[in-house]
Amino acid sequence: MASLKQIASDLGVSTATVSNALSGKGRVSEELAEKIRDHASRLGYRPSSAARALKTGQSGILGLVMPDLTNPLFPRIAQNLSIAAEARGLGILIADSRGDAARQDEALAQLVGRGVDGIIIVPRLGTAPPQMDVPMVVINTASDPRNTVAADHRGGGRQLGAHLGELGHRNVVLLGGNRASEVQQDRMRGMTEGLGPEAHTCAVWGEEGMSALPGLVAEGATCVMATSDLLALGAHSHLSRAGLSVPGDVSLTGFDDLPLATAMHPELTTIAQDVEAIADQALDVLTLRIAGRPDPAPVSAIPMRLVLRQSTWPPRRRDLSVTLSSHHSETDPTGAK
Incomplete structure (x- = not known):
């Protein structure tokens, strides 16, 4: 099984650099971090969640709340978010609010209770998700004042x-x-x-x-x-x-x-x-927030085709x-x- 040490040796960097790149912590350039994540993915590297929790106090698990998984668009978004999370050595727990505002709030509380490090939410239409005790990213539309990532x-x-x-x-x-x-x-x-x-x-x-x-x-x-x-x-x-x-x-x-x-x-x-770009941007912002680092410079809404x-x-x-x-x-x- 691939290890941090093997990835570091292959790329000629320190294990600390590899660890920081995969966790979103420390000062690692985005270019190098992407190179490390790609190599880790090719090797099939999977971090030990137990070791991560003991060392960092974090679970390595994110929460995802979707508004309606019967709509074919939302499973597609969830899949791309899952792929982006895996590339960063993270897992995702998915909840479906089924178009109900009360169920959405309940799902958020349950995910926090299960110890997720952060939450991504595509809110039910007409709702504003409450502030939670963990970092959160909102995927909606640019006109939503709480939006973090949006397609144009x-x-x-x-x-x-x-x-x-x-x-x-x-x-x-x-x-x-x-x-x-x-x-x-x-x-x-x-x-x-x-x-x-x-x-x-x-x-x-x-x-x-x-x-x-x-x-x-x-x-x-x-x-x-x-x-x-x-x-x-x-x-x-x-x-x-x-x-x-x-x-x-x-x-x-x-x-x-x-x-x-x-x-x-x-x-x-x-x-x-561009669902892939939306997922990557959402994960980039959330991992920075979990690490206690400032958000990247605001990015304009992601173009459509x-x-x-x-x-x-x-x-x-x-x-x-x-x-x-x-x-x-x-x-x-x-x-x-």
């Missing part, structure tokens, strides 16, 4: 809006899941900015908003911009049931670039988060009321609604 949700929305503006869309529906979500609000702000002042936007929310989509398209909307890929999937179903095609009758975009985006037909134009697929197209000018009327007649011979 507003910038991502701006990229999508600019793309649709260039295609000629001027009447656009913004579809959100919950008004209380700061992330979704930031994404919508960016979408509106990207579309430009000439565009007319209408924001709708939740299941009621999805049900309204066919009517809004009949009234002239040429694109639906959803604040997540999951919402885009639901929107696609509502539009299809109304006899509307994507992108023939209406363009559609999502957000997050989940695997389902390429399983949809047509494949979904969306925005991808526009992923162009087949669900967006220039708007087509035609009367869709005939399409919807014909579809209702086919599905209900009596004409009843």
Whole structure:
């Protein structure tokens, strides 16, 4: 089994330097620390948690609180955080608040009670996690005053809006899941900015908003911009049931670039988060806080990437009321609604 001594010998540094690099303590340059972590990972080095606890008074275990592990985005974030922690010789205990504010507070208290050295939290929408007795990092959005690490949700929305503006869309529906979500609000702000002042936007929310989509398209909307890929999937179903095609009758975009985006037909134009960079930055800040060292210089929100697929197209000018009327007649011979 690999040891600190072997890693130090291989790289020509002291065991103290290796120990400091893996624990985030001491004065080790980021370049050297990364080199040490990479070599330790290749050798399969795993520190003894018992030895660490005796020597440092720390468990080498971090807590992670996620808002809803049934959402495919959050297991992906958790996996990248776990990989980043392992590269630093740390383990992670994961708790799921299941969208409940009280359960979120309870999970935080339980993790502290189990002796974690620090906590990473992706808070439930509309909540502000309480201060805890251990260092904590918040992954949310830049508009949250307690946020530590964030993807550039507003910038991502701006990229999508600019793309649709260039295609000629001027009447656009913004579809959100919950008004209380700061992330979704930031994404919508960016979408509106990207579309430009000439565009007319209408924001709708939740299941009621999805049900309204066919009517809004009949009234002239040429694109639906959803604040997540999951919402885009639901929107696609509502539009299809109304006899509307994507992108023939209406363009559609999502957000997050989940695997389902390429399983949809047509494949979904969306925005991808750099989840790996988010995880690395969160771990960098948390390990510094655990070591009692100052945070690194503030880093701007992590950029997102526009992923162009087949669900967006220039708007087509035609009367869709005939399409919807014909579809209702086919599905209900009596004409009843």
